[in-house]
Amino acid sequence: MQNTPPIYQNIVANLEKIITGQTNSIRKLLAAFISGGHVLLEDLPGTGKTTLAKALAQSLQITFQRIQFTPDLLPSDILGVSIFNQQTHQFTLHKGPIFTEILLADEINRASPRTQSALLEAMEEQQISIDGTSHQLSETFFVIATQNPIEFHGTYPLPEAQMDRFAMRFSLGYVSAAEEVAILNNQTTKTIESCANQTDIHTLKQAAKAIRISEELKYYIVNLVRATRNMEGVQLGASLRAALTLMKASQALALFDGMEFVTPEHIQEIAIPVIAHRLKIDSQTRFSGSSGEKIVQDILRQVEVPV
Numbered sequence: 001m002q003n004t005p006p007i008y009q010n011i012v013a014n015l016e017k018i019i020t021g022q023t024n025s026i027r028k029l030l031a032a033f034i035s036g037g038h039v040l041l042e043d044l045p046g047t048g049k050t051t052l053a054k055a056l057a058q059s060l061q062i063t064f065q066r067i068q069f070t071p072d073l074l075p076s077d078i079l080g081v082s083i084f085n086q087q088t089h090q091f092t093l094h095k096g097p098i099f100t101e102i103l104l105a106d107e108i109n110r111a112s113p114r115t116q117s118a119l120l121e122a123m124e125e126q127q128i129s130i131d132g133t134s135h136q137l138s139e140t141f142f143v144i145a146t147q148n149p150i151e152f153h154g155t156y157p158l159p160e161a162q163m164d165r166f167a168m169r170f171s172l173g174y175v176s177a178a179e180e181v182a183i184l185n186n187q188t189t190k191t192i193e194s195c196a197n198q199t200d201i202h203t204l205k206q207a208a209k210a211i212r213i214s215e216e217l218k219y220y221i222v223n224l225v226r227a228t229r230n231m232e233g234v235q236l237g238a239s240l241r242a243a244l245t246l247m248k249a250s251q252a253l254a255l256f257d258g259m260e261f262v263t264p265e266h267i268q269e270i271a272i273p274v275i276a277h278r279l280k281i282d283s284q285t286r287f288s289g290s291s292g293e294k295i296v297q298d299i300l301r302q303v304e305v306p307v
Contacts, residue, residue: 003258007204010195014059018192019052025172027256028273029056029144034201034208034255035248037167038123038143040108040158040277045148047172053104053144060201061194062140065097066104069111075118082131093130098122101138105145109155116162119143123165140201160236160280167245168270169277204255211251212261216306221246221267227299228275233285234295238278246274264305272296 008030015026029052032039041049050066057064067078080096097103098119108116122128126137145166147158163169174180221243229237250266257266276292 004256005204005207005258007196007200008256011056011059014192014195015052015055018055019048021176022048022052022172025052025170027253028168028170028270031249031252031256031270032167033142034204034252035167035245036205037245037249038145038165040163040166040169041144041146041172042169043146043148043171043173047174049144049146049172050104050106052172053102055192056144057102058192059195060102060140061197062101062138062201064102064104065100066106067097068106069108069115071110071112073111073115075115078115078118079128079130091131093135098128099135099137101140101142103141103143105143107147108145109147109158111156113156113159116156116158120162120165140198160278163277164239164241166277167249168273170273208248208252208255211254211259213247213251214261214306217250217262217264217267218247220264220303220306221250223303224267224271224296224299225275227303228279228295231295231299233282233290234279235282236280238275242275242278246271249274268300268305271300 011030012023012026016023019026029039033056043049053066054064067073076096078096078098080094080099082091082093084090085092105119108119118128122137122141123143126139126141127134128137129135143166147155225238225240225243225246228234228242231237246267247262249270250262253266253270254260254262272293276296279292279295281290281292281295
């Protein structure tokens with residue numbers, strides 16, 4: 001639309017130079033980033049997850065770090081460690097890779113729950129604690145975590161508290177043959193140059209917060225989330241954090257569309273990526289072929305849409 005913010009258009013155009021055929025995924029990723037959330041990409045190997053994370057950091061002129069999660073990874077490998085300096089008789093913090101702005105947590109479910117939990121405080125509070133001292137992270141701190149759905153040997157399922165910290169979970173998936181050829185061409189002919197800075201990011205975030213959302217749509221969001229707690233086969237429904245995320249992400253989508261207010265379509269577009277991964281489904285329901293995505297689809301059909 002003609003009122004779409006130029007900053008957003010520039011970022012999308014920049015990413016599509018490298019990531020071809022993933023317009024919807026880029027839209028979701030930027031909605032999570034602008035609304036202050038984090039993203040879990042559950043996908044097959046080689047679909048461009050790492051490339052997308054790096055391209056986003058390069059487009060925004062901000063720092064990027066990647067951590068390969070393995071069973072022997074320790075929390076200190078992520079956060080850093082205080083080392084005693086014998087000359088000054090003081091402890092010096094050697095910062096870990098978490099001190100960045102975009103963090104790619106690759107194959108996060110390969111690490112132990114203790115190591116996974118090292119990210120909890122950072123994702124929620126934008127700070128970490130080392131030896132009783134709090135350290136503030138960047139206000140643009142953004143986690144893109146990946147996990148492979150087809151390899152279960154040697155993995156540790158993310159606990160509910162960790163899953164709830166991710167604003168969205170979605171997949172990139174494979175693209176068409178023509179788009180794959182375009183990606184091959186782009187790897188050799190296109191380079192990424194920054195098209196936005198910290199000021200631009202702050203401007204987008206403030207603009208998203210200013211998007212209007214009616215009381216009726218706030219009730220619609222709450223009703224969608226509350227419905228998950230009463231669905232048959234769901235042991236643990238979505239929390240209030242899901243409702244907050246759904247509202248903020250919807251505001252970001254409305255901003256991207258050049259609108260001054262949220263519509264029901266914006267909420268419906270993002271409801272499954274925001275809610276589905278937060279649901280804990282009992283084994284019988286899961287074995288019957290149901291999933292969090294299907295349950296949210298049913299809820300979207302059942303809950304009355306404001307007019």
